[in-house]
Amino acid sequence: MDIHTVQCPYCGEHLEVFIDRSVPRQEYIEDCQICCRPITLTVTLDLDDDTQAHVEARSEEE
């Protein structure tokens, strides 16, 4: 498990998210720990360099 820091699209707080490295691409919803609104997280692992992971945080309301 990896820990990544993302920014909440609603309140701007930085949140720690856990990344499961066994799945190369995953999308899930996690509630912000500060404002409790649902954030869509898209996690993409770089297969050429397994130390890299890209995490995108989007609001549900786009």
Ligand SMILES: [Zn+2]
């Ligand atoms: Zn928030």
